[in-house]
Amino acid sequence: IAWWDHVLPAPKDPIFCVTEAFHADSSPNKINLGVGAYRDDEGRPVVLQCVREAEARIAGSRFLESNSAAVSSKMVEESVKLVFGQDSDVVNEGRFAGVQALSGTGACRLFAEFQRRFHPESRIYLPDPTWSNHHNIWRDAQVPAKNYHYYHPDSKGLNFSALIDDIKNAPDGSFFLLHPCAHNPTGVDPTEDQWKEISYQCKVKNHFPFFDMAYQGFASGDLEKDAQAIRIFLEDGHLIGCAQSFAKNMGLYEHRVGCLSILCNDSKQGAAVRSQLQQIASAMYGSPPVHGVLLVSTILSNPDMKSLWIEEVKMMLYRIQKMRTTLQESLENLDSPLNWENITKQVGLFFFSGLTPNQVEQLAREFHIYMTRDGRISMSGVTTGNVNYLANAIHEVTR
Numbered sequence: 001i002a003w004w005d006h007v008l009p010a011p012k013d014p015i016f017c018v019t020e021a022f023h024a025d026s027s028p029n030k031i032n033l034g035v036g037a038y039r040d041d042e043g044r045p046v047v048l049q050c051v052r053e054a055e056a057r058i059a060g061s062r063f064l065e066s067n068s069a070a071v072s073s074k075m076v077e078e079s080v081k082l083v084f085g086q087d088s089d090v091v092n093e094g095r096f097a098g099v100q101a102l103s104g105t106g107a108c109r110l111f112a113e114f115q116r117r118f119h120p121e122s123r124i125y126l127p128d129p130t131w132s133n134h135h136n137i138w139r140d141a142q143v144p145a146k147n148y149h150y151y152h153p154d155s156k157g158l159n160f161s162a163l164i165d166d167i168k169n170a171p172d173g174s175f176f177l178l179h180p181c182a183h184n185p186t187g188v189d190p191t192e193d194q195w196k197e198i199s200y201q202c203k204v205k206n207h208f209p210f211f212d213m214a215y216q217g218f219a220s221g222d223l224e225k226d227a228q229a230i231r232i233f234l235e236d237g238h239l240i241g242c243a244q245s246f247a248k249n250m251g252l253y254e255h256r257v258g259c260l261s262i263l264c265n266d267s268k269q270g271a272a273v274r275s276q277l278q279q280i281a282s283a284m285y286g287s288p289p290v291h292g293v294l295l296v297s298t299i300l301s302n303p304d305m306k307s308l309w310i311e312e313v314k315m316m317l318y319r320i321q322k323m324r325t326t327l328q329e330s331l332e333n334l335d336s337p338l339n340w341e342n343i344t345k346q347v348g349l350f351f352f353s354g355l356t357p358n359q360v361e362q363l364a365r366e367f368h369i370y371m372t373r374d375g376r377i378s379m380s381g382v383t384t385g386n387v388n389y390l391a392n393a394i395h396e397v398t399r
């Protein structure tokens with residue numbers, strides 16, 4: 001029977017390939033720098049203390065049909081405050097549509113579907129480079145995508161003038177996806193003044209800014225500071241969209257907890273947009289699971305647990321920053337002829353190293369060090385125990 005004879009294997013996910021190669025390597029020195037989530041100084045995944053406390057508190061509670069909607073809307077209300085502000089008028093006046101989503105990916109997918117349905121004429125502009133799944137998500141939602149300039153390989157920084165030109169040259173009323181902090185994969189974020197200019201130019205062109213907030217807290221260690229870009233856009237009176245993920249900053253990767261919010265002109269519009277989002281979601285997957293959402297809403301609505309979480313985010317970032325400093329110093333101490341300042345200038349989980357695909361391959365082959373071909377180093381895979389070995393290996397392949 002020939003039903004599926006024409007189906008060829010899909011291209012492998014780049015991160016999956018890294019993980020696969022890492023697991024197949026039996027060297028005791030091997031290092032996985034492909035992971036996109038936080039790991040502790042022993043290289044282990046972490047369950048945050050605030051999550052353990054929330055688990056204990058909700059243990060035994062029964063997820064009745066009648067309370068899952070309430071839990072979900074509580075989580076949404078607390079989540080949006082993290083990005084729009086604790087005393088945000090938008091939240092107080094209900095001028096938004098917010099729904100629980102299947103982590104950051106699900107929030108993006110839901111938005112892409114919504115965009116196609118209600119603005120089928122518009123493109124999405126994605127930064128070059130961006131998280132590779134952004135391309136897949138908008139492609140599957142059948143929204144045409146185009147890149148905008150973002151990163152400058154020579155300076156290993158932001159290509160700000162080209163970015164602004166792309167905003168100016170895009171057709172009026174385009175959709176722009178922005179990483180509000182800790183850009184993946186480059187670790188390069190605009191400055192406050194640059195954000196102001198980006199917001200201004202988007203306003204002039206009547207573009208719709210869509211923020212993919214996957215790493216709130218991981219740029220500066222401060223959740224509020226990391227929402228600064230979004231606050232600038234709010235002050236400028238934009239209606240924006242925002243995808244939030246608790247995968248990284250709460251370590252809830254497997255629970256798939258996220259939130260999609262879309263600002264509206266008033267609460268009536270908010271209710272209409274929300275009902276459409278819910279309809280799209282219910283045809284795709286029904287409703288998302290409730291356990292992780294209960295964890296998040298418990299943590300965010302309990303002041304003690306929330307403070308603990310805020311501290312734990314700082315601690316995670318502190319470790320990452322320490323590893324950035326140590327890696328840079330180790331390379332400098334080896335008299336590397338290259339400039340490694342960007343290790344500490346870049347922010348978030350990743351260091352976009354500029355290593356070539358050949359150098360990446362050599363690191364894997366000779367040193368058992370694994371990363372994506374674009375040279376993105378996940379700093380969470382770097383530990384006190386392996387940082388000097390890593391610096392030596394990088395030095396060997398770049399000298």
Ligand code: PLP
Nearest residue numbers: 036103104105131184214245247
């Ligand atoms: N957006 C960006 C920029 C990301 O880097 C990621 C994860 O790597 C996601 C969204 C999705 O994360 P998740 O679906 O695990 O919340």
